[in-house]
Amino acid sequence: MTATALSRAAxxxxxxxxxxxxxxxxxxxxxxxxxxxxVIVVVALETFRFFGQVSPAxxxxxxxxxxxxxxxxxxxxxxxAGTAQIAAGATFLALPVGLLTAVFLRYxxxxxxxxxxxxxxxLLAFVPAVVYGYFALNYVTPxxxxxxxxxxxxxxxxxxxxxxxxILPTIVLLSREALGAVPNSLLEExxxxxxxxRRVLVRLVVPAxxxxxxxxxxxxxxxAVGETMIVTLAAGNPTGPTWNPVEGVRTLTTFLxxxxxxxxxxxxxxxxxxxxxxxxxxxxxCGMHAAGGALMAxxxxxxxxxxxx
Amino acid sequence: MSAPGPALPVLSTERLTVRFDGKAVxxxxxxxxxxxxxxxxxxxxxxxxxxxxxxFNRMNELMPGAKTAGTVRFQGVDLYAADIDPAEVRRRIGxxxxxxxxxxxxxxxxxxxxxxxxxxxxxxxxxVEEALTVVGLWSGGAEVLDARALDLTAGEQRRLSIARxxxxxxxxxxxxxxxxxxxxxxxxKVESIIHALRHECTIVLATSDHTQAGRLSDLTAYLDSxxxxxxxxxxxxxxxxxxxxxxxxxxxxxx
Amino acid sequence: xxxxxxxxxxxxxxxxxxxxGVAAALVTMAALILLAGVLLVEAREVLDWRFFLNPPSRVAxxxxxxxxxxxxxxxxxxxxxxxVPLGVGTAVYLAExxxxxxxxxxxxxxxxxxxxxxxxxxxxxxxxxxVRGLGLGPSILAGALTLTALTVPLVVVNCRKALQxxxxxxxxxxxxxxxxxxxxxxxxxxxxxAPDIVAGCCAALLRxxxxxxxxxxxxxxxxxxxxxxxxxxxxxxxPTQIFxxxxxxxxxxxxxxAGASVALLLLMAAMHLVLFANRRRRxxxxx
Numbered sequence: 001m002t003a004t005a006l007s008r009a010a011x012x013x014x015x016x017x018x019x020x021x022x023x024x025x026x027x028x029x030x031x032x033x034x035x036x037x038x039v040i041v042v043v044a045l046e047t048f049r050f051f052g053q054v055s056p057a058x059x060x061x062x063x064x065x066x067x068x069x070x071x072x073x074x075x076x077x078x079x080x081a082g083t084a085q086i087a088a089g090a091t092f093l094a095l096p097v098g099l100l101t102a103v104f105l106r107y108x109x110x111x112x113x114x115x116x117x118x119x120x121x122x123l124l125a126f127v128p129a130v131v132y133g134y135f136a137l138n139y140v141t142p143x144x145x146x147x148x149x150x151x152x153x154x155x156x157x158x159x160x161x162x163x164x165x166x167i168l169p170t171i172v173l174l175s176r177e178a179l180g181a182v183p184n185s186l187l188e189e190x191x192x193x194x195x196x197x198r199r200v201l202v203r204l205v206v207p208a209x210x211x212x213x214x215x216x217x218x219x220x221x222x223x224a225v226g227e228t229m230i231v232t233l234a235a236g237n238p239t240g241p242t243w244n245p246v247e248g249v250r251t252l253t254t255f256l257x258x259x260x261x262x263x264x265x266x267x268x269x270x271x272x273x274x275x276x277x278x279x280x281x282x283x284x285x286c287g288m289h290a291a292g293g294a295l296m297a298x299x300x301x302x303x304x305x306x307x308x309x
Numbered sequence: 310m311s312a313p314g315p316a317l318p319v320l321s322t323e324r325l326t327v328r329f330d331g332k333a334v335x336x337x338x339x340x341x342x343x344x345x346x347x348x349x350x351x352x353x354x355x356x357x358x359x360x361x362x363x364x365f366n367r368m369n370e371l372m373p374g375a376k377t378a379g380t381v382r383f384q385g386v387d388l389y390a391a392d393i394d395p396a397e398v399r400r401r402i403g404x405x406x407x408x409x410x411x412x413x414x415x416x417x418x419x420x421x422x423x424x425x426x427x428x429x430x431x432x433x434x435x436x437v438e439e440a441l442t443v444v445g446l447w448s449g450g451a452e453v454l455d456a457r458a459l460d461l462t463a464g465e466q467r468r469l470s471i472a473r474x475x476x477x478x479x480x481x482x483x484x485x486x487x488x489x490x491x492x493x494x495x496x497x498k499v500e501s502i503i504h505a506l507r508h509e510c511t512i513v514l515a516t517s518d519h520t521q522a523g524r525l526s527d528l529t530a531y532l533d534s535x536x537x538x539x540x541x542x543x544x545x546x547x548x549x550x551x552x553x554x555x556x557x558x559x560x561x562x563x564x
Numbered sequence: 565x566x567x568x569x570x571x572x573x574x575x576x577x578x579x580x581x582x583x584x585g586v587a588a589a590l591v592t593m594a595a596l597i598l599l600a601g602v603l604l605v606e607a608r609e610v611l612d613w614r615f616f617l618n619p620p621s622r623v624a625x626x627x628x629x630x631x632x633x634x635x636x637x638x639x640x641x642x643x644x645x646x647x648v649p650l651g652v653g654t655a656v657y658l659a660e661x662x663x664x665x666x667x668x669x670x671x672x673x674x675x676x677x678x679x680x681x682x683x684x685x686x687x688x689x690x691x692x693x694x695v696r697g698l699g700l701g702p703s704i705l706a707g708a709l710t711l712t713a714l715t716v717p718l719v720v721v722n723c724r725k726a727l728q729x730x731x732x733x734x735x736x737x738x739x740x741x742x743x744x745x746x747x748x749x750x751x752x753x754x755x756x757x758a759p760d761i762v763a764g765c766c767a768a769l770l771r772x773x774x775x776x777x778x779x780x781x782x783x784x785x786x787x788x789x790x791x792x793x794x795x796x797x798x799x800x801x802x803p804t805q806i807f808x809x810x811x812x813x814x815x816x817x818x819x820x821x822a823g824a825s826v827a828l829l830l831l832m833a834a835m836h837l838v839l840f841a842n843r844r845r846r847x848x849x850x851x
Contacts, residue, residue, distance in 0.1 A: 006386060006397045021746040025661055028653025032716050033671045035650075036678050039689040039713055046692060097588045104585025113589075120593050126767075126832060127599065128774025130803045131825045134810035138818055139602055165595050172592070198581045219680075226682020228777035229803075233810055253777070256684050260781045266696050278688045282681055289680025290673075371732075371739060373664055400742035410733040412752060422751070423741035470737075477742060 040282075047279040050272030059276060065255070067273045074273060076280060082251040083284075086231055087224040089160030090167055095217055098171030099206075105172070106179045107187070107201060125169035133233030136162035141234060154236025154248035162234060163227050167220040174219055178212025178299045179205065212299020218292035222285045228253040252281050317385055319344050319481050319511045320365055320402075325379035327360050327369055334360045336535040337379070342481070342528075347503070347512045349522030349543065352532035353558065358515035359407070361532065362483045365513065366402040367395045383481075400427060403474035407486040409466045411473075416446070416461070417454035419469060423477045440476035443509075444468040444502050464495025471502060475509075482506065484514040488521065500525060519559060523547055531555045603829075606822035615823055619789045620805065624816025629824050632805035634791035635704060636773060636831060639801055642708035643715055643772050648765050650712075651719025658720070659727040660749050678717035683771075686714040687781025695782050702783035705795035710782060711772040718771060722764025726757040766839045770832050776803030802828040 051059070054074045062075020101121070105114055141158040145151050151158075182205050190200030206213070236248040255277055264271045318341035327335040335357045342348050350358045360369060367388060369375045381388045388398055400423065412419050420437040429436070437454070441447035446468055458469060467487065474482060487503060488496035503525055506512060516522055522529050523543060530540040531552065539552040550556040610627075618628025654675070662668040690710030700706040730753050738748040754761075784799045786808035792800060802824055809821035 006383070006388070006393050006401065018744055018746045021749070022661060025653050025657035028650050029657040029662070029671065032650055032654040032675060032720060035713050035716055036671075036674050038693055039678070039681075039686060040674070042689050042692045042697070043685065097591050100581070100585045100588035101592050103581060104589050108582050108585050109589070117589050117593070120596050124592070124596055126770050126774070128776065128803055128806075128825075128828060128832075130774070130776035130806045130810070131599075131603070131828065134806060134821050134825060135599055135602065137810060138821075168592060168595075201581060222680055223682075226684065228682065228684040229807060233807070253682065253684050256688060257777060257780055260687070260691075260783065263783070266692075274688055275692070278685045282685050285680055285682055285685075286677045289677055293676070293680075366740070368736060368740060371736065396739075396742045396744045399740055404740040406733065406736060406740065408733055410731070410737040412734075412737070413756070422738065423743070426738075426741060426743040426747045426751075473741060 043275055043279050043282060046272055046275035050269070050276045053269055053272060054276075065250070067270045072269070074276075076252075076277065079250060079252045079255055079277065080280070082249045083225055083253070085156060085249055086159055086163060086227075086235070086251055087221050089156065090163035090224045090227075091217060091221045093160060093164035094168045094171050094220060098168050098216075098220070099175055099213060101168075101172045102175035102179060103201065103206065106176050107197075107205075121169045121172045124165070125173070127166075129166060129227060129229040130233075132162050132166050133230040136230055136234035152247050154234065156235050156247070156249040159231045159235040159249065162230050163224050166227065166230060167223050170220040170223055171216055174216030174296065175209075175213045178209040178216055178296065181212055181300045182208045209299060212296050215292045215295030215297075215299055218288050218295060222288035222292060225288065226253065226281060226285050228257050232257040252277050252284075256281075317344070318342055318382075319384060320513070321382045322361075322364070323380045323382075325361075325364060325377070325381060327357075327364055328376045328378075329372065330374040334535050335364070338532075338535075338537045339379075340530055340537055340540050342511060342513055345507070345511055346528055347507045347514070347526040348528045348530065349519075349526035350513065350515045350530045350532055351517070351519045351522050351558075354517060355534075356532040357535040358517075358532055359485055360535075362404070362485050362513060362515045365481070365483055366399045366404050368399070368404065370395070396426070400477045401479055402481045402483060403477060403479035404483040405467075405470050405474050405485065405487060407489055409470040411458040411461075411466055411469060413457070413459055415454060416441070416456050416458050416469060419458045420473050420476045423473060427477065436476055440472040441469075443475055443506070444472040445498065446472060462495070464491055464498060467491060467495070467499055468502065471499070475506075479510055481511040481513065484512065486516055487514055488516075488518070519547075531558065533558070603822050603825050606819055607826045610819045610823040611826060616827065619791075620787050620808075620820075624814065624820055627809075627817075627820050629802060629805060629827050631788045631791040631800050632786070632802045632824065633827055633831070635707075635800040636802045636828070638704045638792055638795065639708050639711055640769065640773055640831070640835065642705070642795065643711045644769055646708075647712045647715035647719055647768070647772070651716045651768070652723050652761060652765065654716070655720045655723030655727060656749060656754070659724055660745065660753065675717045675720045679721040681717075682777070683714055683775045684777040684781060686710055687778030689713070690778060691781050691783070700796075702785070702799045703796050704792050704799050706782055707779050707784065707799040707801065708795065710778050711775060714775065714778060715768050715772045718768035719765055722768060723757075723761050726760030726764055727753065729760060730756045762839055766836060769835060769839075773832055773835065774803055774828065776801075776807050779804045780807065802831065 059074050059076055061077075062073055063077055064073030064075050065078045066073040101117070105117055109117055136158045140162055141151070141153065141155065144155070144157055186204055186208060187197070187200055190204050191197055195203075231249070231251055232254045235251075235254065256274055259270065259274050264274065320342040321340070323339050325335055325338040326333055338361060350361055352358050363369045364377060364381055369377060377389060383398070383402065387393070412422060417437055420440050421433045424433050424436055438447050441453070446453060446465065458466065461469060471487075484503065488499050491499065500521065503512060503514065514525065526543050528541065529543040529546045531538045531546065533554050539546060539550060539555045546555065547559060550559060615628045616633060617630045618626065619631050620629075621627040658668065658672055687710060690706060690713065694700050694706040694709045695702055698706075700709075734752055734756060735748050738752045743751070779799060779801050782799055784801060784804040786800065786805050788798055788800050792798065806821050806824045806828065809817045809824060
């Protein structure tokens with residue numbers, strides 16, 4: 001045997017899977033990229049066409065959103081304000097419950113309890129948004145109105161509560177991941193130094209995971225921003241902008257959902273407006289998703305075994 | 310087909326430089342591994358021992374950001390030439406990694422993996438049993454073959470990973486820290502296997518235990534910060550090091 | 565207990581976090597129990613075999629989810645058939661084969677970010693691309709393609725995570741024994757990552773089946789009288805059916821919405837069981 005037998009040509013071409021595998025996988029990746037690009041390109045193109053009719057200044061600077069009015073307004077700010085209201089409210093409600101559940105899951109719950117709770121959280125994550133929306137409109141809203149009669153049938157409170165419930169699993173599961181990056185030795189050393197377990201948790205462990213937890217919150221908030229069905233069903237879509245959570249709220253997503261219920265002619269200005277709103281949603285959620293992902297990745301840095309030799 | 314003669318070195322490097330993301334881990338290393346010898350590469354942690362070992366069977370290119378310059382020859386053939394099949398290189402130049410990563414399958418499947426990947430057909434039992442015999446894991450009972458590899462002790466796992474590489478009958482065997490994290494008894498067993506293997510193939514081993522190099526090898530190379538400081542007969546290098554850094558390392562005075 | 569109030573303010577807490585954790589966990593569990601309880605109680609009147617076969621009706625008592633259920637089954641089958649191979653193949657290519665070029669990195673980051681884009685955006689894109697662009701109209705096929713566009717990035721992200729969880733030493737060990745890249749992937753990496761890949765695909769498909777917003781954007785119908793028999797029939801599905809009924813204040817439709825929700829959850833549970841046949845589930849995957 002000589003070393004010339006090392007060349008590719010000397011090898012018998014026995015494995016057709018070799019090239020087949022590589023080519024098929026490449027084609028899959030190319031198709032996925034094309035599909036993703038198509039989504040982005042079509043939204044971008046229609047948005048640019050819309051900006052030919054309505055100037056970006058009017059879109060981003062205007063204070064009224066009324067595409068179908070006699071004197072149409074195309075200011076997206078009121079919609080963004082409504083979105084911010086719902087997302088902030090939902091995140092504010094979900095954060096304490098979610099974070100505490102994550103801490104409980106990681107540091108307190110025993111095997112059986114942990115697995116049951118884990119299953120519950122996973123199940124909640126899989127409940128479709130429209131089912132949550134149904135629940136919000138027909139059960140949560142009446143319950144709120146029975147204790148606070150001033151609340152309208154369509155209101156932001158109910159939407160915030162149920163969107164909060166929907167993003168709860170995201171916060172729990174991702175925060176637990178962030179807590180998992182904190183080495184157990186930190187807790188052990190702290191306790192060994194004579195501090196109580198909860199003091200170590202609050203003073204050392206949770207702060208050590210803070211960046212990752214912040215990432216999980218941003219990811220959850222991004223989901224709240226994009227939530228359509230719950231907000232449409234529970235908060236309705238009043239015509240005017242509103243800042244009062246006992247009234248209905250109008251968001252980027254509810255506009256899209258409501259617009260879809262009527263038939264919008266292709267190329268019309270309302271059709272363009274839908275794409276412009278979708279583009280705003282796209283950029284907003286992409287930015288939040290990327291930021292949240294970056295924070296979570298930074299949070300994983302301290303993880304034991306993360307260092308590659 | 311000419312038989313590989315002792316005249317031609319099995320492996321040789323010329324001005325070998327390996328960079329990871331631009332940072333040079335090996336700098337201008339030129340050395341020859343003669344046929345049928347046991348060669349140790351010693352040096353402090355991070356001196357490039359593993360990288361040198363991995364450049365012999367083209368494992369470095371699997372790390373993102375790795376760049377190799379200079380030449381590595383196997384029996385005179387440039388291993389990094391365009392038409393060389395790295396898989397074939399790795400069959401001829403076997404490697405046992407520092408961390409024995411066994412496949413979560415049976416002992417038999419672990420040893421047979423390389424043979425199957427090579428395309429060896431038919432009954433592999435003889436080849437597998439032969440390889441297991443060399444490392445002392447075969448005693449005639451078939452139950453060993455069906456045992457789960459991950460159920461073995463650390464020492465047995467290390468020996469299994471040696472057997473896995475030997476099943477391909479390599480011309481040269483690269484061993485990266487073959488006894489790291491093993492207890493003394495298991496280490497002794499692995500060392501005796503290496504000692505017995507020197508008649509089968511050329512052996513290059515990287516070790517941070519220089520006494521092991523003294524016990525096992527004919528030749529020893531001392532690497533420091535990616536540079537080859539000294540290379541020669543083990544006896545000579547240990548008793549009369551020419552380089553003062555080699556001496557400091559061997560006597561434990563290296564800062 | 566008064567000390568635990570400090571938790572929110574971030575002041576030194578000596579209050580029992582454990583108790584607060586229990587409380588939070590109970591809130592989480594209570595939410596699920598409440599949700600499930602409400603659905604079952606509300607739906608108990610309508611749930612019989614007729615409900616799963618009948619078409620929707622103006623008279624609430626006669627309505628059923630037959631067409632919507634059939635539509636959701638169509639959607640599931642088509643999306644699973646396209647998105648799973650495409651997504652898994654893409655993930656394997658990106659994780660195991662792709663050279664680290666700028667284009668590859670760009671594709672990776674676009675797909676990762678697309679996984680975080682709300683489903684309603686896919687709906688409007690699907691309206692322009694498939695319903696109007698390809699002229700498919702608001703059909704099952706247009707819905708399936710839109711849901712595929714939504715599902716593929718999720719599958720890619722979940723599967724990439726699964727592949728990255730396989731330690732590199734594993735690949736090296738196989739390469740070191742002379743295996744080719746395809747052999748390494750087929751014989752070692754894929755089997756090791758398989759449980760997480762299945763879980764990841766399952767999570768992505770369940771997301772797609774439950775999505776209402778994109779189908780709404782495409783113009784899904786909720787009062788069709790016949791079950792779709794081919795991909796070119798009008799788009800109808802359980803989530804949009806639930807939406808249509810949930811928003812109707814009249815007596816009787818609430819029960820129908822609850823019934824349709826139960827049907828959707830049953831469909832999802834069935835998918836879960838099919839995907840996990842003979843396989844013990846390791847952990848929840850979510851994204």
